[in-house]
Amino acid sequence: MIRPIAFSLSVAAILLSGCTPVSPAPVATAPAAAPVASSPLLDDVRVLSGDDMQGRDTGSAGGERARAYIVSRLEAMGVQPAPFGRLQPFEATGRTREGVKRFSGVNIVGLIPGTRVADRYIVVTAHYDHVGMNDGQIYHGADDNASGVATMLELARRLKAQAPEHSVLIVALDGEERGLLGAREFVKAPPVPLSSISLNLNFDMTARAETDGHLWVTGGYQHPDLRRILEPIPAQGAVSFAFGKDTPQDTGENNWVDSSDHAAFHEAGVPFLYMGVEFHPDYHRPSDTFERINPAVFTSATELAIAGFHALDKGLDH
Ligand SMILES: [Zn+2]
Numbered sequence: 001m002i003r004p005i006a007f008s009l010s011v012a013a014i015l016l017s018g019c020t021p022v023s024p025a026p027v028a029t030a031p032a033a034a035p036v037a038s039s040p041l042l043d044d045v046r047v048l049s050g051d052d053m054q055g056r057d058t059g060s061a062g063g064e065r066a067r068a069y070i071v072s073r074l075e076a077m078g079v080q081p082a083p084f085g086r087l088q089p090f091e092a093t094g095r096t097r098e099g100v101k102r103f104s105g106v107n108i109v110g111l112i113p114g115t116r117v118a119d120r121y122i123v124v125t126a127h128y129d130h131v132g133m134n135d136g137q138i139y140h141g142a143d144d145n146a147s148g149v150a151t152m153l154e155l156a157r158r159l160k161a162q163a164p165e166h167s168v169l170i171v172a173l174d175g176e177e178r179g180l181l182g183a184r185e186f187v188k189a190p191p192v193p194l195s196s197i198s199l200n201l202n203f204d205m206t207a208r209a210e211t212d213g214h215l216w217v218t219g220g221y222q223h224p225d226l227r228r229i230l231e232p233i234p235a236q237g238a239v240s241f242a243f244g245k246d247t248p249q250d251t252g253e254n255n256w257v258d259s260s261d262h263a264a265f266h267e268a269g270v271p272f273l274y275m276g277v278e279f280h281p282d283y284h285r286p287s288d289t290f291e292r293i294n295p296a297v298f299t300s301a302t303e304l305a306i307a308g309f310h311a312l313d314k315g316l317d318h
Contacts, residue, residue: 044150049142057132079110082191090185094178105174116165127176148203183261200265214242237300
């Protein structure tokens with residue numbers, strides 16, 4: 001997730017003034033009473049936010065390792081490539097703390113065919129890049145956005161066990177932190193016609209819901225019909241949907257319509273919903289680590305996101 005540029009720069013200034021590196025603790029050995037301490041969902045976040053991923057900056061060796069991991073997960077689940085292949089490489093100008101620069105990025109795309117309306121698509125997105133390393137410190141990006149990728153992979157796993165009604169594109173986007181670069185490439189050269197996409201459902205920061213107990217849904221103001229489908233869904237554990245951050249009255253960092261990859265779909269006229277948690281003190285800091293994720297909260301937020309997907313899949317295109 002990205003904040004408006006002026007705010008990002010002020011955050012960068014604060015970051016420069018005093019952060020201590022946080023080295024990851026070994027993965028906790030789960031006591032029997034903690035059933036969610038290990039799962040594919042948690043393993044994916046742990047791996048993607050590990051030191052060897054070096055913050056997953058677009059075009060970096062760490063980003064390439066993250067990509068190889070995600071591709072291997074999709075292959076292991078039997079998620080087939082998109083019509084144009086598994087990968088969508090691109091070059092684009094993106095922003096850094098020092099100014100603009102050219103980036104080479106690669107989106108990862110999988111396809112899960114639908115049963116009821118196979119010619120209509122739900123495009124599920126989650127960006128796998130993060131901001132890399134700054135001043136020798138790894139920005140781990142566990143919540144932002146290893147979490148969203150893990151939620152998306154968990155959804156893919158469920159859909160391989162029970163096929164969706166719509167065809168689903170599972171898209172791990174690159175270059176989000178540099179200015180939604182991968183999302184803009186995707187809508188510029190989509191693997192299926194944009195007119196066949198019923199919805200972009202974007203996951204960005206799905207773990208740290210403990211701040212206010214909510215997984216926020218942005219886009220309901222623009223698409224009240226979509227919001228109505230999600231409103232009846234009950235809380236999962238300690239996490240419930242909250243709707244907003246999308247009206248003309250929501251300004252600055254309290255408006256999330258342009259804050260992540262869904263903005264590229266919205267600008268292209270594709271209906272969108274964004275799901276993500278409130279900002280927290282570890283946002284865009286080296287301390288956004290796996291260890292700071294509450295496994296039960298993250299698992300609940302993921303269950304809620306998946307329940308939301310199923311309601312939309314069943315509710316659209318009748
Ligand atoms: Zn971010």
